[in-house]
Amino acid sequence: MRPVIVILSGSGLSAESGLPTFRDAAGLWRQHSWQELASPEGWRKNPALVLEFYNERRAKAWAAQPNAAHEAMAALETKFDVFVVTQNVDALHERAGSTNVLHVHGELAYARSTGPARKRYRIEAAPIVLGDLCEDGSQLRPDIVWFGEETQHMDVARELVSGADKVLVVGTSLSVYPAAGLVDAARHDAEKVLNSLEMDQVPEGFRFEKGRATEIVPPLIASWLD
Numbered sequence: 001m002r003p004v005i006v007i008l009s010g011s012g013l014s015a016e017s018g019l020p021t022f023r024d025a026a027g028l029w030r031q032h033s034w035q036e037l038a039s040p041e042g043w044r045k046n047p048a049l050v051l052e053f054y055n056e057r058r059a060k061a062w063a064a065q066p067n068a069a070h071e072a073m074a075a076l077e078t079k080f081d082v083f084v085v086t087q088n089v090d091a092l093h094e095r096a097g098s099t100n101v102l103h104v105h106g107e108l109a110y111a112r113s114t115g116p117a118r119k120r121y122r123i124e125a126a127p128i129v130l131g132d133l134c135e136d137g138s139q140l141r142p143d144i145v146w147f148g149e150e151t152q153h154m155d156v157a158r159e160l161v162s163g164a165d166k167v168l169v170v171g172t173s174l175s176v177y178p179a180a181g182l183v184d185a186a187r188h189d190a191e192k193v194l195n196s197l198e199m200d201q202v203p204e205g206f207r208f209e210k211g212r213a214t215e216i217v218p219p220l221i222a223s224w225l226d
Contacts, residue, residue, distance in 0.1 A: 003165040006160050007170065008161070008167070009085075009087065010170070011088060012213065015171070017092055019060060037049070038053075038147055058108045059125060061108050061125075067213070069213035070093055082100060085104060085157040086103055091108070104151050104179050111128050111141065114141050115138035117134075120143055162185040166192070168193050170213050170217060173199055174194075195217060197212070198210070
């Protein structure tokens with residue numbers, strides 16, 4: 001069996017491809033609060049505003065390109081079984097070539113129904129507008145986990161981390177829960193590396209590599225591939 005690597009990625013990784021973090025995007029977007037843009041309450045109050053915000057985010061995500069860190073992570077699949085667990089809602093990991101990606105906060109590339117069946121549709125970079133309906137007649141919305149909604153795939157992600165031989169955390173300060181708590185599932189004997197621009201407290205057993213992902217991750221992964 002091939003060794004298993006689990007990568008936990010956050011918004012700092014996408015920022016190096018030119019995508020603002022959610023808080024930056026929401027904080028600057030026409031002075032609207034995140035409650036208006038990314039909550040069930042905001043959706044019920046003004047769905048057109050929410051759709052406009054996410055249509056803009058989706059267009060920017062498709063205009064962005066995977067960076068050197070994304071590409072290095074995809075290259076790991078030549079020698080390892082690699083699983084990416086990401087808080088990012090863009091498709092940069094997949095576009096770089098990673099084939100096993102779990103999006104715990106949802107995906108801009110999909111729309112889903114607002115009906116009970118929660119049907120999903122892949123839309124790539126296309127916008128969603130009022131009047132775009134699921135086959136059950138309900139309005140389509142972004143397939144994004146909004147504030148107050150349950151994070152996705154957490155049980156699977158925790159199981160993957162607990163079985164990994166190496167755990168690489170990139171682009172997150174581990175401040176957003178419950179995703180941040182996944183590091184606690186890593187095995188004591190696993191090699192564990194955390195790369196971020198800043199970190200208040202490094203989890204026990206992790207080696208902290210401070211700096212930009214595009215500078216730190218490619219040489220690290222090259223050493224694992226040697």
